[in-house]
Amino acid sequence: DIQMTQSPSSLSASVGDRVTITCRASQRISSYLNWYQQKPGKAPELLIYSASNLQSGVPSRFSGSGSGTDFTLTISSLQPEYIATYYCQQSYSVPFTFGGGTKLE
Amino acid sequence: QVQLVESGGGVVQPGGSLRLSCAASGFTFSNYGMHWVRQTPGKGLEWVAFMRHDGTTNYYADSVKGRFTISRDNSKSTVYLQINSLGAEDTAVYYCAKDHSSKWSYFDYWGQGTLVTVSS
Secondary structure, three states, X not given: OOOEXXXXXXXXXXXXXXXXXXEEEOOOOOOOEEEEEXXXXXXXXXXXXOOOEEOOOOOOOEEEEEEOOEEXXXXXXXXXXXXXXXXXXXXXXXXXXXXXXXXEO | OOEEEEEOOXXXXXXXXXXXXXXXXXXXXXXXXXXXXXXXXXXXXXXXXEEOOOOOOEEEOXXXXXXXXXXXXXXXXXXXXXXXXXXXXXXXXXXXXXXXXXXXXXXXXXXXXXXXXXXX
């Protein structure tokens, strides 16, 4: 199975800060990497697919980059509504695996 | 708009069974693969099962293989998850999620989830 490791596991930031979350795969996964946002008590929502493509309706403050084993989710200017837990997920092979999550506080 | 509505969760004794349902609307159900993903209380996400758009292929996480069965009825736009031999480790919120493609790619829409609690 491909292991996905996110860092940090939690992050404290202020409104307006630039935030970066990293995700590392245990083997190369090309660009088959997706990011989800989950707010408390809600279902996850797709933010970015295939490493760098913004899902329709997602603010342009979000961006993704990387390929191979190392990936990054960046929020250019943190807004209060972005407080959530963020997960990376690989869709390169079965079983589809998620990172442990990064809780933004 | 795309809607996924899960049902069938509840409290079940260890060793028991449940059938979860996910009713889909707002898209042509028969064109897309469907997944089940679960989240244990306070923990992260675990992919559970996937079925191709036409029901010909399915995959399972090792943790549920042989106990869980995914199925779909394209005439009813519904995907199911039959869960048997439940243990405490299966206590979780179960989400259905639509795949972006007919095979597998990424989860572009999620339901609100249904809670399964395994307890005596």
